[in-house]
Amino acid sequence: MKKTLLILAGLALSLPALAHEYTVGALKIGHPWSRALPAASQNGAAYFSVDNPGSEPDRLLSASTPRAQRAELHNHINDNGVMRMRQVPDVAVPVGQKVNFMPGSLHVMLMGLTAPLxxxxxxxxxxxxEKAGEVTVDVVVQADAPAVGAHSH
Known part of the structure; x- marks a missing residue:
């Protein structure tokens, strides 16, 4: 019995790290995470998904965090065969679609980290x-990207 309780307690403590979701307006934000980096790293990135099951399109306008001096919306683009990161002014969140912020794609660039990740x-x-307003999410720092499907609940 004691062993079972210890296992259940361990599982309960690990679940928040595996998947966590937030709702703002009709939007659902899934599993915000960031990759652990060497202590000397000045910049990092945050990733998550935004699902819009509502009846109106929306746009992500900005992000901010006390963990970095600046947080910018970025995307990777193919510039004549060379992949480059570019800041984007906002990100459309169409009705009935999920927008994934993930490595090599859309992400929130964390510039001037105030502490190592x-x-x-x-x-x-x-x-x-733009329409749903603001929501504060809890970003979990992980060793690597979550398993496929871990943030698509």
């Missing part, structure tokens, strides 16, 4: 949407 850390990040 270490596995197990958590930090707040505020997302501001």
């Amino acid at each position: 270490k596995v197990g850390d958590r930090f707040p990040m505020t997302l501001r949407f």
Whole structure:
């Protein structure tokens, strides 16, 4: 019985790191995470999904966090065969679609980190949407990307 309780307690503590979701207006934000980086790293990135099951399109306008001096919306583009990161002014969130912020694609660039990103850390990040408004999410720092489907609940 004691062993079962210990296993259940361990599972309960690990579940928040595996998947966490937030709702703002009709939008659902799934599993905000960031990759752990060496202590000397000045910049990082945050990833998540935004699902819009509502009846109106929306736009992610900005992000901010006390963990970085600046947070910018970025995308990777193919510039004559060379992949480059570019800041984007906003990100459309169409009706009935899920927008995935993930490595090699859309992401929130964290510039001027105020502390290293270490596995197990958590930090707040505020997302501001044109119609749905603001929501503060808890970003979990992980060793690597979550398993496929871990943030698509």
